[in-house]
Amino acid sequence: MKTKLIFTFFFSFIIILSSAQTKETKKAAVQYKPNFMVGFDVLNTGTSFFSDRKLYQGFISSKIKENVHAVIDAGFETNVYQKNGYDAKVNGPFIKLGVFYMLAKDAENEFNGFYGGGKVGGSFYKQEYMAVPVRGFGGSSSSVSFPSSTQSSYWLEGTIGGRVQLFESNFYIDVNLQPRYLMYTTKQEDITPMIIPGFGKSSSKFNMGFAWSIAYKF
Numbered sequence: 001m002k003t004k005l006i007f008t009f010f011f012s013f014i015i016i017l018s019s020a021q022t023k024e025t026k027k028a029a030v031q032y033k034p035n036f037m038v039g040f041d042v043l044n045t046g047t048s049f050f051s052d053r054k055l056y057q058g059f060i061s062s063k064i065k066e067n068v069h070a071v072i073d074a075g076f077e078t079n080v081y082q083k084n085g086y087d088a089k090v091n092g093p094f095i096k097l098g099v100f101y102m103l104a105k106d107a108e109n110e111f112n113g114f115y116g117g118g119k120v121g122g123s124f125y126k127q128e129y130m131a132v133p134v135r136g137f138g139g140s141s142s143s144v145s146f147p148s149s150t151q152s153s154y155w156l157e158g159t160i161g162g163r164v165q166l167f168e169s170n171f172y173i174d175v176n177l178q179p180r181y182l183m184y185t186t187k188q189e190d191i192t193p194m195i196i197p198g199f200g201k202s203s204s205k206f207n208m209g210f211a212w213s214i215a216y217k218f
Contacts, residue, residue: 035063037111039174039215041075053201054078057094059174059213063110067102071159073119077197085133085143086194092125094198100159111172111217114162121180122154123197132191146188153185153196163215170217178209 037060044055057075064070078091100117102110131143161176182205185193192203200207 034218036218037061037215039213041211041213043212052080070099072097079195081194087131088129088194090125090127090195092197094123096121112165116160119157121157121198124152125197126150149188151186155180155182155199172215174213174215176211180207181205
């Protein structure tokens, strides 16, 4: 049900973007020209072959007016956490919605430049604790396990990055940093999750992400 909700939200967002672009086109009384950009994170996909973290994500962005662009990120992640006596694994999809503003751009190509903005992210995932450390009698240590469960988490995310066109093609390189703050998460047995798909591996509310994507402008 939650996965179905994500895809419903995803396509609704695209419809809203299309509607906004159509209104802008009519207002300007010019022929509509698509300005969607679709990208795929090749860096995190590449590192997936050499680590426990398997992260596959992409984005769709579109100029909605002047220097303002709407963006939607979606992806899927599996990961493990084995530290300080914890042994856990998670997997699930995530989605992020937001806008960014072109802070500086090329006079000859408005899609070349630097930008900053923000997003709201959410993840609906399955987690399993094979070991959770507990303190026993007399200070002895032991661990307990918990069965697989479905959880959800939500966060705020900043985005600071830049885009550059590859030669004279429709391809672009998009690189950005993503400082994140966890707003809310469900818990299993009152245990704060150590890994959240789309948010990352962290025992605190703050985290930092990075993406290096190849994008195509339509």
